[in-house]
Amino acid sequence: MSDIHHPGRRSVLTAGLASAAALGGSWLLTGCAGAEAAPVLPAAAAKGAPDRGGTLRIARPPASDAETLDPASSLSAYEYLGALYNRLVRIGPDGDLAPDLAESWETDAKARTWTFRLRKGVAFHNGRAFTSADAAYTLRHILDKATASPQAAVLAPLIDPAKLGTPDAHTLVVPLKTPNAEFPSLLTHYNCYVIPDGSAKSIGRTGIGTGPFKLESFAPAGPGRVTAYADHWAGRPVLDAIAFYSVADMSARSNALLAGQVDLLSQTNLDFATARVVAASDRATIARVKNAQWYVLPMLTTEKPFTDVRVRQAMKLAYDPEHVVKVALQGAGTAGWDNPVPSSDPAHITAHPKHDPEQAKYLLKQAGHEGLAMDLYTSSYDPLFTPMALAYQDSAKRAGIRIKVKTASADSYYTQIWMKKPLMATYWFTGRPVDQLFTQIFRSGSSYNETAWSDKEFDAVLDRARAEIDDTKRRELYGEAQTLVIEKGGAMTPMFADRLVGISRKVRGYAEHGFEFDYLGIGLKGA
Amino acid sequence: MLSFITRRIAAAVGTLFLSSILVFLAVQALPGDVATQILGKDATPDAVAALREKLKLDKPAWERYVDWVGGALHGDFGTSLVSGKAVGGEVSMYLGNSALIAVITVLFAVTGSIVLGILAGLYRDRWPDHLISTVSLVGMSVPEFVVATVLVLCFSVALPWFPAVVLYGPDATVGQLLPAVWLPALALAVVMAAYIVRMARTSVIDVMATEYVTTARLKGLSTWRVVTRHALPSALLPTLHVIALNVAWLVGGVAVVENVFNYPGIGKLMLSSVQNRDLPTIQAIALISAVVYVVCNLAADLATMALNPRLRTRGRTR
Numbered sequence: 001m002s003d004i005h006h007p008g009r010r011s012v013l014t015a016g017l018a019s020a021a022a023l024g025g026s027w028l029l030t031g032c033a034g035a036e037a038a039p040v041l042p043a044a045a046a047k048g049a050p051d052r053g054g055t056l057r058i059a060r061p062p063a064s065d066a067e068t069l070d071p072a073s074s075l076s077a078y079e080y081l082g083a084l085y086n087r088l089v090r091i092g093p094d095g096d097l098a099p100d101l102a103e104s105w106e107t108d109a110k111a112r113t114w115t116f117r118l119r120k121g122v123a124f125h126n127g128r129a130f131t132s133a134d135a136a137y138t139l140r141h142i143l144d145k146a147t148a149s150p151q152a153a154v155l156a157p158l159i160d161p162a163k164l165g166t167p168d169a170h171t172l173v174v175p176l177k178t179p180n181a182e183f184p185s186l187l188t189h190y191n192c193y194v195i196p197d198g199s200a201k202s203i204g205r206t207g208i209g210t211g212p213f214k215l216e217s218f219a220p221a222g223p224g225r226v227t228a229y230a231d232h233w234a235g236r237p238v239l240d241a242i243a244f245y246s247v248a249d250m251s252a253r254s255n256a257l258l259a260g261q262v263d264l265l266s267q268t269n270l271d272f273a274t275a276r277v278v279a280a281s282d283r284a285t286i287a288r289v290k291n292a293q294w295y296v297l298p299m300l301t302t303e304k305p306f307t308d309v310r311v312r313q314a315m316k317l318a319y320d321p322e323h324v325v326k327v328a329l330q331g332a333g334t335a336g337w338d339n340p341v342p343s344s345d346p347a348h349i350t351a352h353p354k355h356d357p358e359q360a361k362y363l364l365k366q367a368g369h370e371g372l373a374m375d376l377y378t379s380s381y382d383p384l385f386t387p388m389a390l391a392y393q394d395s396a397k398r399a400g401i402r403i404k405v406k407t408a409s410a411d412s413y414y415t416q417i418w419m420k421k422p423l424m425a426t427y428w429f430t431g432r433p434v435d436q437l438f439t440q441i442f443r444s445g446s447s448y449n450e451t452a453w454s455d456k457e458f459d460a461v462l463d464r465a466r467a468e469i470d471d472t473k474r475r476e477l478y479g480e481a482q483t484l485v486i487e488k489g490g491a492m493t494p495m496f497a498d499r500l501v502g503i504s505r506k507v508r509g510y511a512e513h514g515f516e517f518d519y520l521g522i523g524l525k526g527a
Numbered sequence: 528m529l530s531f532i533t534r535r536i537a538a539a540v541g542t543l544f545l546s547s548i549l550v551f552l553a554v555q556a557l558p559g560d561v562a563t564q565i566l567g568k569d570a571t572p573d574a575v576a577a578l579r580e581k582l583k584l585d586k587p588a589w590e591r592y593v594d595w596v597g598g599a600l601h602g603d604f605g606t607s608l609v610s611g612k613a614v615g616g617e618v619s620m621y622l623g624n625s626a627l628i629a630v631i632t633v634l635f636a637v638t639g640s641i642v643l644g645i646l647a648g649l650y651r652d653r654w655p656d657h658l659i660s661t662v663s664l665v666g667m668s669v670p671e672f673v674v675a676t677v678l679v680l681c682f683s684v685a686l687p688w689f690p691a692v693v694l695y696g697p698d699a700t701v702g703q704l705l706p707a708v709w710l711p712a713l714a715l716a717v718v719m720a721a722y723i724v725r726m727a728r729t730s731v732i733d734v735m736a737t738e739y740v741t742t743a744r745l746k747g748l749s750t751w752r753v754v755t756r757h758a759l760p761s762a763l764l765p766t767l768h769v770i771a772l773n774v775a776w777l778v779g780g781v782a783v784v785e786n787v788f789n790y791p792g793i794g795k796l797m798l799s800s801v802q803n804r805d806l807p808t809i810q811a812i813a814l815i816s817a818v819v820y821v822v823c824n825l826a827a828d829l830a831t832m833a834l835n836p837r838l839r840t841r842g843r844t845r
Binding site: 057066220221223245246251252253255256258259261281 | 563607609610611679680683684687692694695789798803805
């Protein structure tokens with residue numbers, strides 16, 4: 001869940017400041033020409049090979065003043081993790097699993113025991129060799145109650161920490177409590193970075209991992225620096241160092257980029273006005289992370305009138321996702337059609353009911369909610385919440401649904417509004433494996449089940465999918481699960497949005513998808 | 528005179544006591560739970576409950592108020608709920624950084640605006656007055672974050688003379704912060720100066736119309752001498768209060784500007800503490816701001832009395 005919150009605890013002032021910056025910026029940069037057409041946003045970052053060496057400067061929003069480098073913690077300083085550590089498995093650009101510290105993995109015929117073959121000749125930054133003991137310790141650390149890791153909720157029902165097996169230094173055996181054919185995908189989460197055996201107490205400060213960079217300095221919610229680890233098993237990274245700076249305010253971050261003080265804005269989805277100013281600058285430009293975020297209008301299925309499945313269906317049929325994409329995203333994304341599984345996921349299905357306001361009206365009448373009126377809560381937490389809400393309001397009008405958009409305070413939005421109000425706006429980062437997505441956000445009783453949806457049929461399909469070894473059959477079952485979410489679930493998913501990332505024109509080799517960031521290949525040209 | 532001073536100080540202490548209660552109540556009324564806010568939304572309900580107990584959030588409010596005020600009187604503001612460090616030390620570190628901006632702002636704003644105000648007053652209804660008055664009216668009406676943003680776009684983005692944001696943490700040295708203080712100081716000075724300019728202008732006009740100025744002129748003194756020896760001291764008196772209030776605003780109200788520049792000062796600490804629901808830190812900052820307000824006002828009152836013969840003798844004639 002911090003994935004939704006990773007885009008930062010932005011200040012309440014963000015929206016106002018950003019638009020002021022944008023206004024001031026375009027006024028300056030267009031030289032008072034005023035009516036000139038807004039510059040078109042570039043589709044991708046500059047191509048070409050970077051020069052070797054150099055220091056990349058990244059501005060990031062701090063997680064909290066209590067940040068830590070412990071990857072398992074809910075307050076981990078996200079940007080450092082991929083630079084300092086490796087996981088057993090990661091997600092490749094095609095959405096499939098790819099090896100990281102585990103070279104290969106296999107399961108028995110019932111998907112109950114998983115065996116991971118670990119890479120040899122890998123050393124931690126302190127010189128110690130990486131072995132299966134470290135991998136097993138990492139899992140036990142995540143499951144330890146004292147760590148309070150968000151990923152514990154996902155792994156605890158599957159793993160008994162006492163039963164982890166390490167038959168030799170490069171083999172890890174994980175027996176599961178219940179069958180799960182997608183188990184390795186759960187280890188791609190950013191809480192699952194591998195830490196050295198016995199390091200629980202110190203890892204938050206030392207940051208000792210096997211990653212491409214080693215820690216030089218770190219201050220919670222402050223500046224820090226990592227330097228290239230020449231002995232990294234996959235080769236030395238292009239850069240000599242990365243300097244991290246924490247800048248809480250979004251407009252301050254873009255100002256730093258425009259002034260040439262930093263090269264990359266991490267976890268910052270620029271609003272369109274700011275993005276245009278950045279793209280028009282000589283120093284900086286925009287890179288897009290395709291379909292990086294999925295936006296949701298969750299309906300609490302435990303609150304009236306959403307307890308009635310017909311009302312939920314009507315709410316979905318009533319609006320046109322294409323309209324929302326056009327209005328709220330200005331086209332920079334794709335329509336979701338209420339399916340949270342992104343098209344980049346191999347299990348994604350394309351089938352969905354058509355936009356049908358007449359049918360929506362009919363269903364509402366049947367349910368006794370003709371001319372339904374609802375409050376829809378948004379905030380300035382993300383620049384797209386309010387445009388999305390307004391686009392929905394506009395689109396749903398045709399089905400006679402009257403939506404009142406209410407703006408709540410951004411800094412308490414996720415404690416006061418989310419999962420409390422019957423209808424509100426939220427978003428998640430894509431890049432979650434399909435089983436994790438469904439288990440965390442849609443399964444009965446899960447702590448992040450934001451619609452409080454509880455459906456026995458759906459849970460059963462999920463269980464069957466997990467136990468299914470045959471890849472094709474399993475994908476079919478995950479397809480069935482998607483159909484259930486679309487037809488009966490409480491989440492409206494109007495759109496997948498590209499993330500607009502501000503980067504310096506000197507940056508080369510920038511690649512990011514889901515929670516994966518290429519720290520090895522990124523570099524600078526002419527730095 | 529002594530009784531006036533005593534009464535004035537007693538009133539100040541009373542004001543501080545009242546503000547401590549208000550601060551405490553206001554912080555209690557913040558929406559959102561401290562424990563959830565600290566642990567992040569990933570926290571389990573068990574962890575939240577344990578933390579609430581550890582933070583003594585389950586004790587009644589009045590008990591916590593007495594604890595807090597008692598500690599504050601001894602300079603102990605408790606420990607930060609987020610970083611676990613002593614609030615007093617943290618706050619003074621950030622406060623020191625803000626003081627750097629404040630000193631430069633006051634120097635800019637006070638000297639500059641008094642000179643401009645006097646010029647405007649002396650050239651009343653002529654072009655220098657029109658120019659100065661219009662500019663100060665604009666400065667007064669535009670919010671400080673717009674001024675700050677425009678300054679950044681002009682002097683960091685278009686002309687790369689000053690840094691746009693501070694990339695250092697709160698423990699930065701004065702040398703590291705120095706290049707970055709000019710734009711925030713200028714932004715604050717613009718907003719702050721506007722009030723002082725208008726006040727100084729009005730007082731100069733009033734004083735220049737009095738009989739003793741006319742007499743001084745009739746005696747054949749040069750305009751320059753009339754202004755510096757006779758008009759200025761009287762004209763400055765009413766301005767003092769405006770300056771005092773503005774200095775107080777400076778300490779309490781820099782949050783927005785510090786945020787624009789990512790400046791590690793008290794305003795930024797205040798914002799992040801509010802977002803993290805770090806109650807002891809918020810309370811300490813609010814109380815310190817109240818102290819600054821009260822002390823600035825007190826100082827202005829006492830200074831006014833010291834400079835104004837009529838007020839000075841009031842106690843005796845009665």
